[in-house]
Amino acid sequence: MQTLPEHRPRSGQELPATAPGSPGPEQLQVVSRRPAATRESLFADNVFRSIVVLCSLAVLAIVGLIFYELLNQSHLSISKFGLKFLVKQIWDPVAEDFGALPFIYGTVVSSLVGLAIAVPLSVGTALFLTEICPRRIRAVLSLLVELLAAIPSVIYGLWGIFVLAPFLRLHVQPFLARYFGWTGLFSGPRYGWGMLAAGVIIAIMILPIIASITREVITAVPRVQREAALALGATKWEMLRMAVLRNARPGIFGAVILGLGRALGETMAVTMVIGNRPEIARSLFAPGYTLASAIANEFTEAVSNVHLSALMEMALVLFVITLIVNALAGLLVWSITRGMPSRALA
Amino acid sequence: MPKTLHTVSVRRKLSNGVALGLITLAALVVTVPLFLILGTVVLRGLGSLNWTFLTQIPKPIGEEGGGMGNAILGSLLLLSFASLIGVPLGVGTGVFLAEYGRNKFGNLVRFTADALNGVPSVVIGMTAWSLVVVTQGHFSLFAGSVALGIMMIPVISRTTEEVLLLVPQSIREAALGLGIPKWRTILSVVLRTASAGIVTSIMLAFARIAGESAPLMFTAFGNEFWSTNPNQPVASLPLQIYKYAIQPYDQAHAQAWTAALVLISIIMITVILFRFVASRGAVKGAQ
Numbered sequence: 001m002q003t004l005p006e007h008r009p010r011s012g013q014e015l016p017a018t019a020p021g022s023p024g025p026e027q028l029q030v031v032s033r034r035p036a037a038t039r040e041s042l043f044a045d046n047v048f049r050s051i052v053v054l055c056s057l058a059v060l061a062i063v064g065l066i067f068y069e070l071l072n073q074s075h076l077s078i079s080k081f082g083l084k085f086l087v088k089q090i091w092d093p094v095a096e097d098f099g100a101l102p103f104i105y106g107t108v109v110s111s112l113v114g115l116a117i118a119v120p121l122s123v124g125t126a127l128f129l130t131e132i133c134p135r136r137i138r139a140v141l142s143l144l145v146e147l148l149a150a151i152p153s154v155i156y157g158l159w160g161i162f163v164l165a166p167f168l169r170l171h172v173q174p175f176l177a178r179y180f181g182w183t184g185l186f187s188g189p190r191y192g193w194g195m196l197a198a199g200v201i202i203a204i205m206i207l208p209i210i211a212s213i214t215r216e217v218i219t220a221v222p223r224v225q226r227e228a229a230l231a232l233g234a235t236k237w238e239m240l241r242m243a244v245l246r247n248a249r250p251g252i253f254g255a256v257i258l259g260l261g262r263a264l265g266e267t268m269a270v271t272m273v274i275g276n277r278p279e280i281a282r283s284l285f286a287p288g289y290t291l292a293s294a295i296a297n298e299f300t301e302a303v304s305n306v307h308l309s310a311l312m313e314m315a316l317v318l319f320v321i322t323l324i325v326n327a328l329a330g331l332l333v334w335s336i337t338r339g340m341p342s343r344a345l346a
Numbered sequence: 347m348p349k350t351l352h353t354v355s356v357r358r359k360l361s362n363g364v365a366l367g368l369i370t371l372a373a374l375v376v377t378v379p380l381f382l383i384l385g386t387v388v389l390r391g392l393g394s395l396n397w398t399f400l401t402q403i404p405k406p407i408g409e410e411g412g413g414m415g416n417a418i419l420g421s422l423l424l425l426s427f428a429s430l431i432g433v434p435l436g437v438g439t440g441v442f443l444a445e446y447g448r449n450k451f452g453n454l455v456r457f458t459a460d461a462l463n464g465v466p467s468v469v470i471g472m473t474a475w476s477l478v479v480v481t482q483g484h485f486s487l488f489a490g491s492v493a494l495g496i497m498m499i500p501v502i503s504r505t506t507e508e509v510l511l512l513v514p515q516s517i518r519e520a521a522l523g524l525g526i527p528k529w530r531t532i533l534s535v536v537l538r539t540a541s542a543g544i545v546t547s548i549m550l551a552f553a554r555i556a557g558e559s560a561p562l563m564f565t566a567f568g569n570e571f572w573s574t575n576p577n578q579p580v581a582s583l584p585l586q587i588y589k590y591a592i593q594p595y596d597q598a599h600a601q602a603w604t605a606a607l608v609l610i611s612i613i614m615i616t617v618i619l620f621r622f623v624a625s626r627g628a629v630k631g632a633q
Contacts, residue, residue, distance in 0.1 A: 052441045053446070070473065125373045133373070141377070148380045161591060264466070267466060318466055326463075
């Protein structure tokens with residue numbers, strides 16, 4: 001963030017008195033001898049300031065309101081199930097008995113699979129863009145990565161159902177089952193869709209955000225660090241590893257956490273490929289369910305107030321988790337890039 | 347021990363080559379899904395793209411023909427109404443952060459805006475449901491616009507702040523030095539100088555919400571007919587894609603791909619336009 005000089009004048013009439021090279025004391029007197037106009041512009045200044053302060057207060061109010069509404073609407077579920085809601089495996093709308101554990105499990109596991117795929121690729125992309133790439137390719141490549149971020153979630157889902165899932169079923173899953181089946185992670189019936197497909201889709205969706213923030217963090221590593229490493233005889237990779245990656249580590253970690261925040265809340269694409277079954281299965285081939293996709297699927301069809309309230313409590317859980325995750329990520333990224341001029345529209 | 351100063355051991359050379367190769371490979375792999383997705387959308391979507399698709403309302407499920415004219419109109423209406431909420435609040439907050447926000451309260455607002463940016467869209471949709479749909483008693487275009495409008499605010503405010511900070515301090519000082527009050531300086535000098543940047547920030551927010559479907563499921567809901575009434579449910583392209591994708595009919599799938607093509611074209615054009623304006627300088631006279 002760019003810092004501004006602190007001595008900015010508050011309103012017009014203060015400035016001429018301090019500005020060097022201004023017309024002269026006589027004319028300044030004229031300005032300050034018009035208290036009516038000054039009062040008027042002071043009043044207008046205050047009104048303008050109040051308006052923009054109100055806009056900012058609205059932002060605070062909206063976040064407060066989200067929290068309040070979720071808490072209020074999930075009251076029924078909280079009072080009925082208490083903390084057990086978070087550790088129960090039952091999801092029975094008919095008996096009005098609800099537990100969120102399979103959904104929390106599905107959310108966490110699909111996000112972790114997504115991160116496992118996305119982190120090496122996006123850090124590699126960021127390194128390539130900042131350190132290796134010829135200038136001419138850089139603009140094109142970063143535009144391509146940016147376009148990836150602009151594809152709507154529902155189109156990822158559409159592609160996931162009709163292209164990715166059959167591809168995984170026919171080509172990837174048999175391979176994984178044969179060579180890594182012994183881990184227990186890749187066994188059981190192969191549908192194509194399921195936890196693995198959700199993880200792959202999530203990975204593609206969070207690649208751009210991790211790559212762009214990692215890029216920002218890497219750019220913030222001082223040039224002298226690189227030059228020092230090279231001067232000591234390091235190869236390019238040794239320089240990247242010792243001077244760049246080591247210094248940027250907290251920031252890259254922040255970028256990863258920010259990606260995790262996106263992954264946890266990803267809704268439509270995941271809903272379309274994860275299979276939507278509230279089960280905890282070891283195999284990544286098995287269908288699962290996430291907090292967000294359960295909300296998307298069941299909210300408009302909720303059969304009872306308790307059901308509705310349980311879904312609201314899941315939204316509350318999701319809201320609180322993403323708040324914590326984003327705050328953590330923000331702090332980590334800020335610890336690296338503070339003092340750097342921000343790239344406004346790069 | 348190295349024999350001469352300039353010798354690098356084979357092992358180090360090899361690991362250098364392998365690592366740099368892997369980094370380059372990662373960058374190439376990342377672009378693959380983009381081409382795969384765009385390619386599939388164009389190939390499968392082009393077949394059903396015709397005038398009927400763009401101008402007709404959907405036929406009953408499973409029947410041939412029909413289009414998504416009402417969903418395209420609905421998406422445009424939702425975007426316009428959302429902008430009525432998101433643009434003034436977003437730009438206002440951005441102005442506050444850039445011009446008055448160098449203090450604790452400014453940091454709090456900045457932090458909250460970032461937090462709001464990270465809130466999953468489906469959660470924002472539920473809040474809009476609870477605030478508007480429950481109060482009104484029915485789904486509506488208005489409820490959908492509230493959800494999308496809220497999502498625009500953090501994007502616009504943070505980008506606007508960054509653009510305003512790019513406006514040279516000397517321009518502000520020149521205006522203030524002429525005796526122009528601060529509010530006029532901000533409105534007529536600072537905002538005008540940064541107008542291109544602010545427009546791009548709005549376009550960025552547009553691209554972000556144009557493809558949103560999760561928050562619309564229980565706010566704007568959907569509609570099979572032409573509707574422009576803010577108090578009635580309204581169809582939207584993203585939600586229509588979802589509905590058609592999960593149907594068992596090939597005809598519906600074909601229409602989903604075509605809708606995806608229309609939606610992605612709108613968004614890509616916006617993003618590329620954004621890049622174009624941004625590369626020509628967000629701020630007149632800066633640098």
